[in-house]
Amino acid sequence: MANDREVLREIWEGKVPVCFQLDSEEVCELQAPAPYYLMVPRLSYFPLCVDKVRKHFTRHIQKDKQDNEMWLEFNGAPLKWHLPIGVLLDLHAIDIQLPWNITVHFDKFPENAIMHCQNKEVVESYFLACIKESDVLKHRGQVVSSMQKKDHNQLWLGLLNDKFDQFWAINRRLMESSNDDGFKYIPFRCYLSEEKYIQKLVKPVNEEGQRKKLGHLLSEVFPDQEKVVVRTHGITPLPETPLQWLSEHLSYPDNFLHLCLINWSPEVTSK
Amino acid sequence: MADNEEDSLPAVEVPENEDQAGDAPSESDAPQSLEPISSDTNLGPSDQSQTVANKDLAKIDVYLKATGNAPIMKRKKWTVSQDQHIGWIAEFIKKYLKLDPNERLFLYINQTFAPAPDQTVKNLYDCYGIDGKLVIHYCKSHAWG
Structure with missing residues (x-):
């Protein structure tokens, strides 16, 4: 929580x-x-x-x-x-x-580069789809599916109208975990560029039940790399940051951590 | 958007050993397609298409299943380049089913959520793949959520 x-x-x-x-x-x-x-x-x-x-x-x-x-x-x-x-x-x-x-x-819409967005409902359905996906990763989707339509609405309106309390009154339920191990998996996307991101299954604890750090996640995503640095919310969180805490506090409203790669050695880019 | 149909089709490959490899669906074939998973699943992921190892390392088995009012695809099992985007798969299904380009098609993972159109097949397979394949449901209206 x-x-x-x-x-x-x-x-x-x-x-x-x-x-x-x-x-x-x-x-x-x-x-x-x-x-x-x-x-x-x-x-x-x-x-x-x-x-x-x-x-x-x-x-x-x-x-x-x-x-x-x-x-x-x-x-x-x-x-x-x-x-x-x-x-x-x-x-x-x-x-x-x-x-x-x-x-x-207003002219020459780049059809192949970006999705259409005629109105805010398009953003709403995309946003709620992300929330659902994150809950599949965190709680097998059980929290989102136990919510009512008005709860989904409140999450959306909280974001839309910039209302922190309204949003978090519901979002706190998505951030709860039923046991000490935390979420089933940490919802995250790790961006190599605006075009490409990596998403995979990473648990918040290792096989011995110890809590993982951000550094563990990064070495699972980039196994061939040693010093990977990512940026999120304008800061570069330390590799020692506890992963479960990071997910609960630095996730975007869509409940994903969005990590932008800012440093890696060039040999991997050829992959 | 839907102009270069012929160009984009070869990127999806049909496993060579699949029965009824003909491209033109005939009516007598249709009832078989009602089986959500056709018999070729027994062949497992190590079918003949894997003999070209390098090529297949970058391919992922994708099962496309109709739900709701969507027409069924005669062939459900496809191998798709791992870097291919979900939006591309949606366009492919629309062309395959000869749907109107303006018609909306919704894709779902785990029968739960709609993946982002720029999400790659590899990311989805890594997170939600089961038994060596990624199952995607498609529908012409909102099915889940």
């Missing part, structure tokens, strides 16, 4: 300043519109916090494009909206200077 409430709070309140700019080719006036600045929560998803960005830019583009789906680009590549904002930030940290400059598009 998650006890260190101040850690949960701190993680929840993480925000990043973003400067949105309309792609210059899509401006239909002589002068480009002013950029739009926004503080966005790291734990959220872009489609949940860019309504005002859309409103700000649509009147500056061609009329026939104004109903198009908006998409975002950074460093010449589309940003995957279904990754939490903090994960995108950690993945691109080396190239980002704050405020984070993001280009806004």
